[in-house]
Amino acid sequence: MLRLTESDDRCFRRCLKGVLCSRDVRSMSAFVQHAEISTLEHSVSVAYVSLWLSEKVHWRVHRRSLVRGALLHDFFLYDWHLKSTRKGLHGFTHPRTALENAERRFRLNQCEKDIIVKHMWPLTPVPPRYRESVLVGLADKYCSLVETLRKHAVYRLNQSE
Ligand SMILES: [Fe+2]
Numbered sequence: 203m204l205r206l207t208e209s210d211d212r213c214f215r216r217c218l219k220g221v222l223c224s225r226d227v228r229s230m231s232a233f234v235q236h237a238e239i240s241t242l243e244h245s246v247s248v249a250y251v252s253l254w255l256s257e258k259v260h261w262r263v264h265r266r267s268l269v270r271g272a273l274l275h276d277f278f279l280y281d282w283h284l285k286s287t288r289k290g291l292h293g294f295t296h297p298r299t300a301l302e303n304a305e306r307r308f309r310l311n312q313c314e315k316d317i318i319v320k321h322m323w324p325l326t327p328v329p330p331r332y333r334e335s336v337l338v339g340l341a342d343k344y345c346s347l348v349e350t351l352r353k354h355a356v357y358r359l360n361q362s363e
């Protein structure tokens with residue numbers, strides 16, 4: 203069971219609250235990511251695991267950027283299972299779409315932009331520039347694997363401590 207320190211958990215919830223103010227972010231709950239897991243549940247899990255991972259490897263990170271970037275990394279706003287709704291090859295194009303959507307609704311710093319646009323690396327060729335982007339890339343792959351194999355989210359929004 204992954205568990206954040208009290209201070210990281212407070213930071214996580216603060217960032218989550220800020221990003222969830224956007225109705226479009228909340229609309230990710232209507233899109234399926236893997237199995238029965240929505241894109242919103244997936245993104246929240248990736249944010250939680252990214253922060254947990256930063257504690258484990260003892261990397262100094264900008265926690266707010268890490269969590270916000272992770273929460274918005276899949277903000278592409280369509281059902282990627284439906285060919286009619288997606289543009290090009292989803293695996294390659296969705297990081298850019300997510301960034302465009304996020305930039306329209308939030309003021310993002312360079313680190314948050316890098317997290318979103320590089321999270322599919324090495325599938326997309328340009329490597330991450332920040333350690334926060336590396337962590338989100340790893341957490342994304344881990345969560346995707348768990349969601350696909352075990353068919354449940356790594357972290358649930360109303361999870362009790
Ligand atoms: Fe993605």
Ligand SMILES: [Fe+2]
Pocket residue numbers: 244248275276342
């Ligand atoms: Fe993802």
